[in-house]
Amino acid sequence: MKVSLIGFNKAFENRARLGIMSVLMVNDTVDFTTLKQWLELTDGNLASHTRALEELGYIACEKRFVGRKPNTTFRATLQGREAFREHLAALEHFVKEQK
Amino acid sequence: MDNKDAIQDLESIRTMMERSSRFQTINGWGVTLVGLIALAAAAVANGLFYEGTDSWFSTIYGNTDYLWSHKTRIAIFGAVILVIVCGAIVFFTSLWTAKKKNISVALDPNMRRTLFNFAVPLLAGAILCLALLVQEHYGLTSSIMLIFYGLALINCHHFSHRLLGTLGYLELALGLADCFVETHALLFWALGFGALHVVFGILLIVKNRRG
Numbered sequence: 001m002k003v004s005l006i007g008f009n010k011a012f013e014n015r016a017r018l019g020i021m022s023v024l025m026v027n028d029t030v031d032f033t034t035l036k037q038w039l040e041l042t043d044g045n046l047a048s049h050t051r052a053l054e055e056l057g058y059i060a061c062e063k064r065f066v067g068r069k070p071n072t073t074f075r076a077t078l079q080g081r082e083a084f085r086e087h088l089a090a091l092e093h094f095v096k097e098q099k
Numbered sequence: 100m101d102n103k104d105a106i107q108d109l110e111s112i113r114t115m116m117e118r119s120s121r122f123q124t125i126n127g128w129g130v131t132l133v134g135l136i137a138l139a140a141a142a143v144a145n146g147l148f149y150e151g152t153d154s155w156f157s158t159i160y161g162n163t164d165y166l167w168s169h170k171t172r173i174a175i176f177g178a179v180i181l182v183i184v185c186g187a188i189v190f191f192t193s194l195w196t197a198k199k200k201n202i203s204v205a206l207d208p209n210m211r212r213t214l215f216n217f218a219v220p221l222l223a224g225a226i227l228c229l230a231l232l233v234q235e236h237y238g239l240t241s242s243i244m245l246i247f248y249g250l251a252l253i254n255c256h257h258f259s260h261r262l263l264g265t266l267g268y269l270e271l272a273l274g275l276a277d278c279f280v281e282t283h284a285l286l287f288w289a290l291g292f293g294a295l296h297v298v299f300g301i302l303l304i305v306k307n308r309r310g
Binding site: 088091092 | 102105109111116207
């Protein structure tokens with residue numbers, strides 16, 4: 001059976017990236033440590049996925065210092081929100097069609 | 100990508116949105132214990148104020164001669180201590196649950212949101228109660244406590260367990276009903292802070308077991 005794959009976004013094929021976007025869709029800003037804890041990822045793993053999403057322009061990150069500790073917060077960009085919505089719609093459409 | 104993958108993706112999106120927008124680790128046992136303590140306290144207060152009368156849970160505010168008597172001061176002081184102890188019980192048992200689930204509560208922004216949105220209406224209610232007691236308007240104290248407690252729960256339930264909203268609406272309804280009944284303040288108080296907490300705590304335990 002041939003199914004049209006139009007609408008699926010390659011950037012969100014990975015579960016971790018899907019998770020990062022899901023969290024940022026419902027929270028304005030989330031810091032690195034909180035995100036890591038919710039997604040149950042390691043530092044390096046999360047950093048590489050957030051970097052990938054940032055390069056695509058889907059999320060923006062802001063680095064600052066709280067005292068002497070570096071603190072990175074993330075938020076979804078308009079472009080990222082739009083892309084995620086499209087991906088979500090495609091997923092839902094796909095599941096419906098398969099029924 | 101096949102159908103199973105797509106459904107799993109949708110499921111994981113849902114879980115992540117839910118987990119990141121709600122503070123879920125309220126301990127049901129703690130809430131049940133608070134309900135039992137409130138019931139016991141109501142029974143003690145009943146014994147304290149209605150010695151020799153056969154009207155259980157009848158009126159506490161009808162006879163104002165009692166007020167600001169030695170006994171009443173002890174009762175109010177006891178009630179304040181009780182509220183602090185009960186808050187601490189829920190807080191620390193919830194911390195314990197979070198620790199078991201490996202969630203660091205200190206980092207959870209939703210716990211902060213829950214606490215803040217719960218505390219604001221509650222503090223307003225507490226100050227109003229204090230003002231009424233100082234001005235010797237005793238009649239509506241129990242309904243005001245119930246109403247503001249209900250509003251506090253309704254206000255914070257978006258950031259925490261859905262059940263908190265249901266409990267809040269029940270407390271609010273009970274408080275409003277209490278406004279129209281001049282007597283039986285202690286009965287309403289025992290229902291709202293005792294019985295409802297026991298039921299709600301047991302519901303939480305059952306829900307958390309199911310995961």
